[in-house]
Amino acid sequence: MPGSLLDQRVAVVTGAGQGIGLEIARSLRDYGAQVVLADIDAELVDKAANEIGGIGVCCDVTSEDQVHNLVAEASSKFGRLDVFVNNAGITRDASLKKMTVADFDAVIAVHLRGAWLGVREASAVMREQKSGSIINISSLSGKSGNPGQTNYSAAKAGIVGLTKAAAKEVAHHNVRVNAIQPGLIRTAMTAAMPPDVFAEREAAIPMKRAGEPAEVAGAVVFLASDLSSYVTGAVIEVGGGRNI
Numbered sequence: 360m361p362g363s364l365l366d367q368r369v370a371v372v373t374g375a376g377q378g379i380g381l382e383i384a385r386s387l388r389d390y391g392a393q394v395v396l397a398d399i400d401a402e403l404v405d406k407a408a409n410e411i412g413g414i415g416v417c418c419d420v421t422s423e424d425q426v427h428n429l430v431a432e433a434s435s436k437f438g439r440l441d442v443f444v445n446n447a448g449i450t451r452d453a454s455l456k457k458m459t460v461a462d463f464d465a466v467i468a469v470h471l472r473g474a475w476l477g478v479r480e481a482s483a484v485m486r487e488q489k490s491g492s493i494i495n496i497s498s499l500s501g502k503s504g505n506p507g508q509t510n511y512s513a514a515k516a517g518i519v520g521l522t523k524a525a526a527k528e529v530a531h532h533n534v535r536v537n538a539i540q541p542g543l544i545r546t547a548m549t550a551a552m553p554p555d556v557f558a559e560r561e562a563a564i565p566m567k568r569a570g571e572p573a574e575v576a577g578a579v580v581f582l583a584s585d586l587s588s589y590v591t592g593a594v595i596e597v598g599g600g601r602n603i
């Protein structure tokens with residue numbers, strides 16, 4: 360086991376049924392945290408929670424009630440809430456010519472409304488507790504913009520604004536809010552990309568490889584822990600040098 364950096368901490372991760380979210384939950388657990396995994400897919404999240412020894416909760420992050428209940432369940436079960444990771448995400452890629460309003464709205468709802476609900480509900484508990492760390496998973500797509508992702512890039516850039524505004528609002532309660540911008544990471548989401556597009560994107564990365572979910576999780580552990588006690592409103596890029 361890596362250590363006790365997060366001993367006694369209680370962490371919630373959304374979209375934790377697979378991919379980056381599952382690795383984040385696993386790493387937080389490895390460093391000593393009690394983890395609550397949330398995902399829209401009940402079966403997937405139960406399997407993931409069993410696999411890593413956490414608690415699985417079915418939660419659609421676009422639902423105000425479900426996000427409220429997720430935070431209430433985690434904080435009442437453990438008596439506190441220290442870390443909340445807004446990770447759930449979807450893509451509905453298409454060129455502007457082909458993208459529908461439904462594609463746009465769905466992506467904005469999961470990423471931006473979902474993260475905003477998570478920040479609002481988690482910070483309400485953390486400000487009373489006078490401590491906490493909220494971590495929002497943005498994307499380098501929100502920094503540089505990707506063609507075919509006008510919806511996703513807008514949502515991920517919006518998460519940066521949300522992060523900075525919320526960080527300023529809750530800093531005096533000792534609650535920190537930060538964002539991570541992963542680059543190209545190997546998950547189900549990127550497996551859906553055409554192989555030639557994936558290879559082209561990988562070739563453009565200075566480190567010449569895609570990242571692994573555990574490499575995003577490492578940055579989350581840093582932001583979740585006291586190692587980052589004076590870091591708030593920051594955006595950490597985990598992209599192998601892409602778009603620097």
Ligand code: NAP
Pocket residue numbers: 373374375376377378379380397398399400418419420421445446447448449469473496497498499540541542543544545546547548549
């Ligand atoms: P993933 O493998 O598709 O996992 C995302 C998880 O979120 C899935 O289990 C998904 O369930 C779940 N989810 C979708 N809608 C939800 C909702 N409304 N409420 C709760 N859970 C929901 O994706 P990933 O690649 O691990 O991405 C995780 C995060 O990192 C996302 O925010 C993504 O935008 C970001 N990111 C990824 C990359 C990358 O290269 N992979 C790069 C930059 C940023 P379903 O499968 O049932 O939809």
